[in-house]
Amino acid sequence: MKFLDLAKVHIRSGAGGNGCISFRREKYIEYGGPDGGDGGRGGDVWAEAVDGLNTLIDFRYQQHFFAKNGQGGMGQQRTGRDGDDIVLRVPVGTEILDEDEETVLADLTEVGQRVLLAKGGNGGFGNLHFKTSTNQAPRHANPGQPGVERTLWLRLKLIADVGLLGLPNAGKSTFLAATSNARPKIADYPFTTLHPNLGVVGVDNAEFVVADIPGLIEGAHEGRGIGDLFLGHVERCAVLLHLVDGTANDVAEDYRTIIQELDAYGEGLAEKPRITALNKIDALDDELREMQRAELEAACGGPVFLMSGVSGEGLTEVLRALKAQIDADRLRMRAAGQEDAPWSP
Numbered sequence: 001m002k003f004l005d006l007a008k009v010h011i012r013s014g015a016g017g018n019g020c021i022s023f024r025r026e027k028y029i030e031y032g033g034p035d036g037g038d039g040g041r042g043g044d045v046w047a048e049a050v051d052g053l054n055t056l057i058d059f060r061y062q063q064h065f066f067a068k069n070g071q072g073g074m075g076q077q078r079t080g081r082d083g084d085d086i087v088l089r090v091p092v093g094t095e096i097l098d099e100d101e102e103t104v105l106a107d108l109t110e111v112g113q114r115v116l117l118a119k120g121g122n123g124g125f126g127n128l129h130f131k132t133s134t135n136q137a138p139r140h141a142n143p144g145q146p147g148v149e150r151t152l153w154l155r156l157k158l159i160a161d162v163g164l165l166g167l168p169n170a171g172k173s174t175f176l177a178a179t180s181n182a183r184p185k186i187a188d189y190p191f192t193t194l195h196p197n198l199g200v201v202g203v204d205n206a207e208f209v210v211a212d213i214p215g216l217i218e219g220a221h222e223g224r225g226i227g228d229l230f231l232g233h234v235e236r237c238a239v240l241l242h243l244v245d246g247t248a249n250d251v252a253e254d255y256r257t258i259i260q261e262l263d264a265y266g267e268g269l270a271e272k273p274r275i276t277a278l279n280k281i282d283a284l285d286d287e288l289r290e291m292q293r294a295e296l297e298a299a300c301g302g303p304v305f306l307m308s309g310v311s312g313e314g315l316t317e318v319l320r321a322l323k324a325q326i327d328a329d330r331l332r333m334r335a336a337g338q339e340d341a342p343w344s345p
């Protein structure tokens with residue numbers, strides 16, 4: 001599964017229909033009064049969060065959403081038909097941003113939540129509206145209001161339970177492939193994973209969602225790396241899994257590089273529960289394992305899991321630790337009264 005996390009859309013609400021100038025014309029009735037109807041309302045453009053979508057990929061194929069104009073008013077006091085509204089169906093977790101790509105206009109966090117993106121123009125009054133005691137035959141009607149045209153960004157923050165962190169080549173894709181139903185592309189060079197992948201991971205009859213975040217590089221939060229684009233995806237995770245390549249020369253340095261990124265990113269990311277794992281232990285002998293473990297534990301100030309996405313060693317322990325953190329997070333959410341989707345036992 002590929003995840004497009006940003007999509008640009010051009011939207012336009014419908015213009016209101018013009019009011020009509022018309023007079024009653026009937027046999028035997030001279031000087032029939034004004035009977036021009038009002039114009040119909042232009043269609044609105046809305047966004048709505050819906051169930052069952054987890055990507056913005058549809059917006060790669062359609063970027064223009066123009067609602068219909070209202071119909072003009074007609075004689076015999078007939079009002080024009082309203083233009084139909086348009087609803088952009090987006091996944092839960094989608095943010096709507098202004099054209100500047102910075103101002104967040106709306107955050108759709110629940111199924112069924114709707115936001116008005118562009119209001120349709122009101123229809124103009126027909127000349128019937130302008131009849132007064134002193135002007136029995138107004139030759140005047142209002143034009144419909146124009147529609148609103150705007151360019152917006154949709155940004156999806158994947159709501160994953162676990163965010164995978166690690167330098168390029170730390171083995172994130174391999175881990176995901178080994179533990180979940182996702183089959184990301186694996187290659188032996190940095191930045192293989194251009195889009196974050198989601199995997200549904202199972203352990204002890206429970207399932208949770210893991211998002212593979214593309215490798216970070218130093219300074220990514222300043223826009224130097226592509227990882228930055230996707231860091232937003234992990235903001236809502238219950239726990240982060242930080243993989244460190246056990247075959248690296250300086251595991252402590254690799255560890256700190258990522259932690260600096262987290263700190264620099266802000267948004268409370270660095271305070272999230274984190275599990276650190278020394279990966280690729282299949283390539284290390286016992287002595288080297290212990291050496292690397294000791295170095296990494298000293299750097300992170302806590303216990304470190306040893307695992308290998310290739311041999312499968314240590315994976316279950318890591319998954320159980322993740323599950324424990326997710327359970328704790330759910331309990332906390334429930335206690336805070338903001339219950340999430342029910343946890344599958």
Ligand SMILES: Nc1nc2c(ncn2[C@@H]2O[C@H](COP(=O)(O)OP(=O)(O)OP(=O)(O)O)[C@@H](O)[C@H]2O)c(=O)[nH]1
Nearest residue numbers: 169170171172173174191192193215280308309310
């Ligand atoms: N020996 C060994 N090699 C591994 C292990 N996990 C991954 N590798 C290798 O390390 C390289 C990078 O693995 P990936 O899973 O693509 O790493 P990644 O962290 O997803 O990398 P990016 O997509 O660039 O962020 C590949 O050559 C893998 O075969 C492991 O447990 N043991």
